[in-house]
Amino acid sequence: MSEHRTTPGTDGPDLASVENPVAPSGDTVRVERAAAEPERASRGAGLMGGAFGRNLGLVVALLVICAVGAVTAGDRFASVDNVVTILRLASITGVVSIGMTFVITGGGIDLSVGAIVALASVWATTFATQSMANDTHWLLMVFAALAVGAACGLVNGVLIAYGNVVPFIMTLATLASARGLAEIISERRTQIVPSPDLPDSAGVQGFKDFWTADVLGIPLLVVIFALVSVAGWFLFNRTTFGRRTLAVGGNPEAARLAGIDVRRHTVLLYVLVGLCCGLAALMFIARTSTGTSTHGTLLELDVIAAVVIGGTLLTGGRGTIVGTVIGVLIFSTLSNVFVLNNQDASTQAVAKGLIIVVAVLLQQRLARRSTTT
Amino acid sequence: MRLRTTPSRQPGRRLPGLVAGAAAVLALSACTGSAQDAADDEEGSSGSTPAAASGANDESGDTVTIGFSAPAADHGWMAAITDNVRALSDQYPDLDLKVATGTNDVSLQISQVETFINDGVDAIVLLPFDGAAMTPVALKAMEAGIPVINVDREFDDPNAARVTVLGDNYGMGVSAGQYVCEQADGNEDAVVAEIAGIDSLPLTQDRSQGFEDALAECGLDVDARQAAQFTVASGEEVASQLLQAEPEIDFLWNHDDDQGVGVLAAIESAGRDEFTMIGGAGSANAMRAIQDDSGVLKATVIYPSTQGADGVKLARLLVQEKAMGDLVEVEVPREVQLYAPVVTADNVDQFIDTAFES
Numbered sequence: 001m002s003e004h005r006t007t008p009g010t011d012g013p014d015l016a017s018v019e020n021p022v023a024p025s026g027d028t029v030r031v032e033r034a035a036a037e038p039e040r041a042s043r044g045a046g047l048m049g050g051a052f053g054r055n056l057g058l059v060v061a062l063l064v065i066c067a068v069g070a071v072t073a074g075d076r077f078a079s080v081d082n083v084v085t086i087l088r089l090a091s092i093t094g095v096v097s098i099g100m101t102f103v104i105t106g107g108g109i110d111l112s113v114g115a116i117v118a119l120a121s122v123w124a125t126t127f128a129t130q131s132m133a134n135d136t137h138w139l140l141m142v143f144a145a146l147a148v149g150a151a152c153g154l155v156n157g158v159l160i161a162y163g164n165v166v167p168f169i170m171t172l173a174t175l176a177s178a179r180g181l182a183e184i185i186s187e188r189r190t191q192i193v194p195s196p197d198l199p200d201s202a203g204v205q206g207f208k209d210f211w212t213a214d215v216l217g218i219p220l221l222v223v224i225f226a227l228v229s230v231a232g233w234f235l236f237n238r239t240t241f242g243r244r245t246l247a248v249g250g251n252p253e254a255a256r257l258a259g260i261d262v263r264r265h266t267v268l269l270y271v272l273v274g275l276c277c278g279l280a281a282l283m284f285i286a287r288t289s290t291g292t293s294t295h296g297t298l299l300e301l302d303v304i305a306a307v308v309i310g311g312t313l314l315t316g317g318r319g320t321i322v323g324t325v326i327g328v329l330i331f332s333t334l335s336n337v338f339v340l341n342n343q344d345a346s347t348q349a350v351a352k353g354l355i356i357v358v359a360v361l362l363q364q365r366l367a368r369r370s371t372t373t
Numbered sequence: 374m375r376l377r378t379t380p381s382r383q384p385g386r387r388l389p390g391l392v393a394g395a396a397a398v399l400a401l402s403a404c405t406g407s408a409q410d411a412a413d414d415e416e417g418s419s420g421s422t423p424a425a426a427s428g429a430n431d432e433s434g435d436t437v438t439i440g441f442s443a444p445a446a447d448h449g450w451m452a453a454i455t456d457n458v459r460a461l462s463d464q465y466p467d468l469d470l471k472v473a474t475g476t477n478d479v480s481l482q483i484s485q486v487e488t489f490i491n492d493g494v495d496a497i498v499l500l501p502f503d504g505a506a507m508t509p510v511a512l513k514a515m516e517a518g519i520p521v522i523n524v525d526r527e528f529d530d531p532n533a534a535r536v537t538v539l540g541d542n543y544g545m546g547v548s549a550g551q552y553v554c555e556q557a558d559g560n561e562d563a564v565v566a567e568i569a570g571i572d573s574l575p576l577t578q579d580r581s582q583g584f585e586d587a588l589a590e591c592g593l594d595v596d597a598r599q600a601a602q603f604t605v606a607s608g609e610e611v612a613s614q615l616l617q618a619e620p621e622i623d624f625l626w627n628h629d630d631d632q633g634v635g636v637l638a639a640i641e642s643a644g645r646d647e648f649t650m651i652g653g654a655g656s657a658n659a660m661r662a663i664q665d666d667s668g669v670l671k672a673t674v675i676y677p678s679t680q681g682a683d684g685v686k687l688a689r690l691l692v693q694e695k696a697m698g699d700l701v702e703v704e705v706p707r708e709v710q711l712y713a714p715v716v717t718a719d720n721v722d723q724f725i726d727t728a729f730e731s
Contacts, residue, residue, distance in 0.1 A: 189449065192731075340618045
């Protein structure tokens with residue numbers, strides 16, 4: 001058996017195939033394409049077109065939060081500066097969530113994202129890396145973070161796909177060990193960029209200047225989030241890679257019979273989310289001018305919450321990038337509205353839980369209504 | 374023992390004899406108080422323990438086995454606690470230290486203490502992750518005849534510890550609040566913001582209470598308060614939003630200099646400089662910024678990272694049946710509470726050597 005994960009048995013119908021009835025031996029790729037048909041039909045309506053019906057509940061939730069913010073905080077909420085603040089807050093979680101959408105749609109889960117972010121941020125900011133970057137180019141730090149992220153993803157992916165370790169367990173192990181390694185490397189110190197020990201940090205200074213720059217008045221972090229979202233959407237909805245992800249998550253056995261190399265594809269998914277973590281680590285360094293082993297603490301929970309309320313099925317086989325982006329925005333806007341009203345974190349946490357439940361309930365109702373037409 | 378080298382900084386709450394002249398009233402002037410009677414030995418900036426003046430107590434005695442357990446060193450202050458403890462074992466040949474792996478998992482910390490009890494150590498020095506949760510196992514140790522020295526986070530039963538070494542969280546808030554009052558100079562419209570640490574911890578609540586009480590003395594109140602998580606990233610996240618929420622701030626107190634690195638990054642990227650920021654804990658970074666005097670950070674309130682080491686020294690005295698040299702009392706006291714002075718550009722040189730690195 002080449003089953004790379006414990007699905008509830010190929011004879012038991014899983015959620016995805018209930019939604020899109022698949023003959024177990026059918027050409028899943030074609031079926032997936034057919035399942036995506038309603039979205040294709042409305043392509044003329046642009047990026048939000050097909051997604052809009054399914055994401056209506058989310059949009060409503062976001063608008064409600066915005067309305068509450070506008071009423072309670074007035075101009076302080078509805079200002080360009082504040083919107084930029086919200087987007088900046090959303091950007092790091094957002095980038096990782098895009099990668100996570102692929103993994104969850106592909107039938108996996110990655111609990112180690114926060115720890116990988118910590119490890120990548122520490123590795124890219126050690127004194128050694130910084131002085132090398134100082135002598136060459138700050139891109140070295142960027143390379144270090146991305147390489148560490150991708151390498152962690154590769155380890156996760158290979159052991160899950162070829163070692164048959166359950167994704168939940170494997171990434172739980174990485175969660176513990178990557179953060180531990182980050183603590184060892186940094187000796188639990190906060191590594192400042194540019195390091196105060198560097199006699200002349202002109203080379204590393206370029207890193208800071210670049211990453212904290214504004215593009216036409218928009219912080220680079222927000223631009224990166226936007227680019228990653230668009231690229232993610234394109235990859236997910238317009239390429240073979242995206243369709244294979246749906247197929248692998250929906251029914252790995254059928255995908256294998258249809259000629260997809262399920263194992264290799266699984267590895268690629270984890271490498272992709274690892275790359276997103278590397279990028280997020282760079283964004284953390286940009287925002288805080290430090291790399292530490294505490295970066296990304298509990299990030300995995302925020303990310304998974306955003307992906308799930310966005311409408312991606314935890315069982316795999318169905319996903320949406322647009323939903324994920326709105327999900328991330330809901331949480332960051334919520335947090336912003338609470339801070340503007342000087343509310344404490346505990347109230348915020350309660351509201352967060354309620355939002356998750358309400359959004360998912362709304363979504364299910366609206367999704368049912370739109371599929372029955 | 375810093376209690377002896379710097380009497381002006383360490384009033385004990387119930388020990389009138391402990392302090393040379395300073396009452397436990399937290400006065401800002403105390404940190405410029407009487408000169409130290411013994412010059413501190415040189416220390417590294419990583420916050421190694423200042424060596425006490427040699428006295429009869431420092432002479433080697435019977436070997437003392439001490440078990441030490443503290444939370445995970447996930448930020449600079451907590452790392453310095455354990456570093457300072459380790460530095461002691463080089464200082465005292467008669468000290469056999471067993472340092473357990475730092476953990477934020479209460480059940481693991483309980484089992485560490487149980488292991489110490491089974492090993493039959495002479496004393497246990499415990500900085501609990503959560504004081505209340507560690508109380509039963511500390512009682513068990515006391516019942517087994519092993520004295521427990523409770524550091525920083527208090528048990529909820531006074532019988533669970535023989536000695537308690539405390540920082541002064543409430544006093545930190547008071548010191549910060551009094552500094553704000555002093556700077557505000559009668560302006561009762563000053564906008565005061567506060568960025569707290571982890572809000573569910575009693576220590577955070579004490580700090581905020583002290584801050585509020587001291588501000589009330591001069592008719593001020595906290596206009597905006599948000600809690601972070603003692604981490605750089607959380608400090609940045611909370612600060613960037615708080616700055617957005619409050620277009621005009623006069624004073625900002627941030628509870629913790631570790632998360633302060635993030636707070637300062639947020640202030641820098643927002644391009645704000647209309648207010649005075651006060652830090653907390655007293656990291657070397659913060660003190661260097663105060664020395665530079667170029668940014669918004671003008672002061673920080675000390676929360677000594679040498680508490681664990683003080684606990685171990687007291688444990689050693691206890692087991693060797695010695696007492697604290699400068700007291701008439703022939704036993705080690707029940708409780709020692711350390712002082713929370715304000716560090717400003719005027720007196721930063723006095724403190725920077727014992728500061729911890731973030």
